Amino acid sequence: xxxxxxxxxxxxxxxxxxxxxxxxxxxxxxxxxxxxxxxxxxxxxxxxxxxxxxxxxxxxxxxxxxxxxxxxxxxxxxxxxxxxxxxxxxxxxxxxxxxxxxxxxxxxxxxxxxxxxxxxxxxxxxxxxxxxxxxxxxxxxxxxxxxxxxxxxxxxxxxxxxxxxxxxxxxxxxxxxxxxxxxxxxxxxxxxxxxxxxxxxxxxxxxxxxxxxxxxxxxxxxxxxxxxxxxxxxxxxxxxxxxxxxxxxxxxxxxxxxxxxxxxxxxxxxxxxxxxxxxxxxxxxxxxxxxxxxxxxxxxxxxxxxxxxxxxxxxxxxxxxxxxxxxxxxxxxxxxxxxxxxxxxxxxxxxxxxxxxxxxxxxxxxxxxxxxxxxxxxxxxxxxxxxxxxxxxxxxxxxxxxxxxxxxxxxxxxxxxxxxxxxxxxxxxxxxxxxxxxxxxxxxxxxxxx
Amino acid sequence: xxxxxxxxxxxxxxxxxxxxxxxxxxxxxxxxxxxxxxxxxxxxxxxxxxxxxxxxxxxxxxxxxxxxxxxxxxxxxxxxxxxxxxxxxxxxxxxxxxxxxxxxxxxxxxxxxxxxxxxxxxxxxxxxxxxxxxxxxxxxxxxxxxxxxxxxxxxxxxxxxxxxxxxxxxxxxxxxxxxxxxxxxxxxxxxxxxxxxxxxxxxxxxxxxxxxxxxxxxxxxxxxxxxxxxxxxxxxxxxxxxxxxxxxxxxxxxxxxxxxxxxxxxxxxxxxxxxxxxxxxxxxxxxxxxxxxxxxxxxxxxxxxxxxxx
Numbered sequence: 001x002x003x004x005x006x007x008x009x010x011x012x013x014x015x016x017x018x019x020x021x022x023x024x025x026x027x028x029x030x031x032x033x034x035x036x037x038x039x040x041x042x043x044x045x046x047x048x049x050x051x052x053x054x055x056x057x058x059x060x061x062x063x064x065x066x067x068x069x070x071x072x073x074x075x076x077x078x079x080x081x082x083x084x085x086x087x088x089x090x091x092x093x094x095x096x097x098x099x100x101x102x103x104x105x106x107x108x109x110x111x112x113x114x115x116x117x118x119x120x121x122x123x124x125x126x127x128x129x130x131x132x133x134x135x136x137x138x139x140x141x142x143x144x145x146x147x148x149x150x151x152x153x154x155x156x157x158x159x160x161x162x163x164x165x166x167x168x169x170x171x172x173x174x175x176x177x178x179x180x181x182x183x184x185x186x187x188x189x190x191x192x193x194x195x196x197x198x199x200x201x202x203x204x205x206x207x208x209x210x211x212x213x214x215x216x217x218x219x220x221x222x223x224x225x226x227x228x229x230x231x232x233x234x235x236x237x238x239x240x241x242x243x244x245x246x247x248x249x250x251x252x253x254x255x256x257x258x259x260x261x262x263x264x265x266x267x268x269x270x271x272x273x274x275x276x277x278x279x280x281x282x283x284x285x286x287x288x289x290x291x292x293x294x295x296x297x298x299x300x301x302x303x304x305x306x307x308x309x310x311x312x313x314x315x316x317x318x319x320x321x322x323x324x325x326x327x328x329x330x331x332x333x334x335x336x337x338x339x340x341x342x343x344x345x346x347x348x349x350x351x352x353x354x355x356x357x358x359x360x361x362x363x364x365x366x367x368x369x370x371x372x373x374x375x376x377x378x379x380x381x382x383x384x385x386x387x388x389x390x391x392x393x394x395x396x397x398x399x400x401x402x403x404x405x406x407x408x409x410x411x412x413x414x415x416x417x418x419x420x421x422x423x424x425x426x427x428x429x430x431x432x433x434x435x436x437x438x439x440x441x442x443x444x445x446x447x448x449x450x
Numbered sequence: 451x452x453x454x455x456x457x458x459x460x461x462x463x464x465x466x467x468x469x470x471x472x473x474x475x476x477x478x479x480x481x482x483x484x485x486x487x488x489x490x491x492x493x494x495x496x497x498x499x500x501x502x503x504x505x506x507x508x509x510x511x512x513x514x515x516x517x518x519x520x521x522x523x524x525x526x527x528x529x530x531x532x533x534x535x536x537x538x539x540x541x542x543x544x545x546x547x548x549x550x551x552x553x554x555x556x557x558x559x560x561x562x563x564x565x566x567x568x569x570x571x572x573x574x575x576x577x578x579x580x581x582x583x584x585x586x587x588x589x590x591x592x593x594x595x596x597x598x599x600x601x602x603x604x605x606x607x608x609x610x611x612x613x614x615x616x617x618x619x620x621x622x623x624x625x626x627x628x629x630x631x632x633x634x635x636x637x638x639x640x641x642x643x644x645x646x647x648x649x650x651x652x653x654x655x656x657x658x659x660x661x662x663x664x665x666x667x668x669x670x671x672x673x674x675x676x677x678x679x680x681x682x683x684x685x686x687x688x689x690x691x692x693x694x695x696x697x698x699x700x701x702x703x704x705x706x707x708x709x710x711x712x713x714x715x716x717x718x719x720x721x722x723x724x725x726x727x728x729x730x731x732x733x734x735x736x737x738x739x740x741x742x743x744x745x746x747x748x749x750x751x752x753x754x755x756x757x758x759x760x
Contacts, residue, residue: 004586005500007495007497007501008496011493011494011495012493014463014490018586020586021501035587037522037524038521038524038525038590039567040460040552040555041558041563041564041567043567043571044563044567045558045563048743050656050740052656052658053657053740053743056708057551060464060551063465063466063611064464107470112491125494125499126493126494130491131492142477145473146473148470149470149474152467152471153473156699159703160704160705161691161702163467164611164710167705169657170657171658171660175704176665178665260573264573266571266573267577268574268575268577268578270577270579270585271586275567275574363665368660369658370659372658391572397739398656404571406573433500438499438500
């Protein structure tokens with residue numbers, strides 16, 4: 001008799017989802033899906049609000065990456081109003097993005113993912129968490145916890161509020177960076193860089209080799225990848241750049257965020273509240289793990305795949321090690337973890353570069369005056385979970401009349417579903433499964449950091 | 451040892467990050483706490499670890515902590531199970547206490563929201579909409595509610611997110627068996643900016659304009675942002691965002707308050723009280739744009755939001 005296994009909630013991820021595995025009468029997997037359980041509808045209720053208030057509302061889409069929502073929506077609002085932020089403000093924003101990304105990556109790797117690696121995918125689920133990690137590797141866990149905490153507090157001290165930030169304003173930034181802030185944040189970023197280099201070395205030498213084999217057995221599939229790059233040299237770009245949409249064979253299209261509609265489309269499926277973006281040129285989306293059509297992925301693995309290199313030296317060195325091992329583009333979902341740590345190194349290095357730039361200490365933090373007007377604009381940044389696109393329209397009073405949003409996890413919806421379907425089909429046969437196998441399937445979703 | 455079950459409903463995970471932002475305090479508290487259920491950090495499953503049960507279960511715990519409001523049938527089910535399984539139920543964060551920003555959805559109908567998201571977007575190719583009859587998807591409710599509108603709540607910790615000081619105070623009080631001391635006055639009560647008693651601006655400013663201040667001087671050398679004509683919601687918002695000793699966080703960033711700690715008490719009405727606050731600095735409430743979007747931004751489950759369409 002056929003049956004459905006529902007694993008809910010998906011745990012150690014940053015959202016609300018369930019895993020449904022359908023077994024046929026032989027106990028083999030006929031279908032496996034990640035169902036996103038709710039719709040909050042921010043796109044609907046920002047309509048009617050003053051456009052400059054959108055960056056203070058959409059932060060609540062994600063308490064883990066509120067800075068990226070704050071930034072991308074501000075850029076879209078500025079495009080509507082025809083405003084360009086000052087050079088100092090642009091650097092302050094990028095600095096905040098780098099500093100906000102560091103604790104996010106530490107959180108994901110150590111708090112959410114590492115319990116599987118250190119304690120084992122099939123260890124007792126009651127202890128397979130950060131408390132268990134503290135028990136198994138107390139020094140490492142404490143160090144990671146404190147590093148995450150210190151970067152959060154350092155950013156909060158400068159920007160006033162770190163969770164659901166308020167410092168980015170249409171036209172600029174709310175306050176200048178003072179010498180004392182610069183000194184403290186520099187010391188912090190140096191400490192974070194040392195920790196990041198230790199982390200990537202530890203993972204590369206002691207953790208990844210074992211799990212790469214496991215995940216190879218669970219399967220991989222080729223897809224396209226989306227990420228921002230620097231228009232001049234194709235280097236990885238997190239704060240600003242043009243989109244590169246790279247196909248399975250490494251060929252690519254480039255386009256500015258404002259052209260996103262020509263390249264990306266979204267499908268609605270009756271079994272999830274979350275939509276499924278796909279490549280418009282494919283004409284359709286087919287989530288068949290053997291012959292996928294239209295599937296592209298985003299987030300850190302996509303970014304290391306699409307870029308020509310990384311502008312900071314230590315992260316670039318790590319990218320070269322990665323490319324020697326896995327080529328380009330690399331397709332295995334588990335490699336998201338590896339790519340995430342490369343980006344962690346880059347964010348620390350880039351924060352230090354920005355802090356050493358004299359222009360960041362400028363007092364010209366905001367373009368004034370700014371007048372409301374009718375307009376339309378697209379803003380984007382790279383968020384930890386992938387490319388984040390805001391598309392806003394305003395009326396002559398600067399009130400929002402339309403809003404469309406493609407967030408990181410949404411871009412990866414099809415990709416995550418394919419990975420878990422492939423893993424479930426490989427791991428579960430003849431109706432035989434246990435909590436360890438199911439957790440291994442869940443690890444495929446966790447790699448994407450949804 | 452206190453057992454804790456934690457859940458997040460119509461939420462963003464900011465409250466959970468605020469919990470982690472207890473930092474070393476949390477590490478020190480950990481030996482006294484046992485989390486029996488917390489989806490963001492640990493693997494306990496509603497239907498058993500292999501999906502073997504048909505009913506949603508959460509283990510018993512002395513303390514239940516819930517962030518997020520109630521927006522769909524699964525949230526409601528989880529809320530009722532949490533109430534039944536825990537002795538003390540804590541609403542953590544403004545979404546849980548007053549709906550929070552997601553309760554701005556109460557300005558609109560669920561049907562029109564779904565219509566826009568699944569059929570009305572330029573990137574979306576309409577297909578069969580999410581179908582709660584044919585698939586295991588929770589039905590959306592017509593409104594976004596706070597927890598107390600459905601079950602008895604023993605302790606409310608507002609904030610978007612709550613400052614870690616208040617989370618620590620609440621946990622410490624629960625461990626010690628005493629009532630926690632949480633802030634109860636307005637943001638203005640703890641705001642260091644100076645006031646002259648009259649407005650320095652002839653008209654209200656939106657945040658398109660820039661407040662005046664000297665970056666080389668402290669917050670106490672900055673004139674009250676409401677007096678400067680900015681729509682600061684400090685007068686109608688509960689204080690506490692800066693923790694025990696800090697200044698209000700938005701003021702620290704040199705921007706006006708937007709009300710994220712919710713109403714000062716359950717008996718106040720920001721929409722009415724703000725008329726007086728603006729009048730006191732010589733501003734005209736009638737000139738304020740998008741009143742609901744400012745004054746009910748965080749308490750949409752409590753305010754009677756007028757539906758603006760359909």
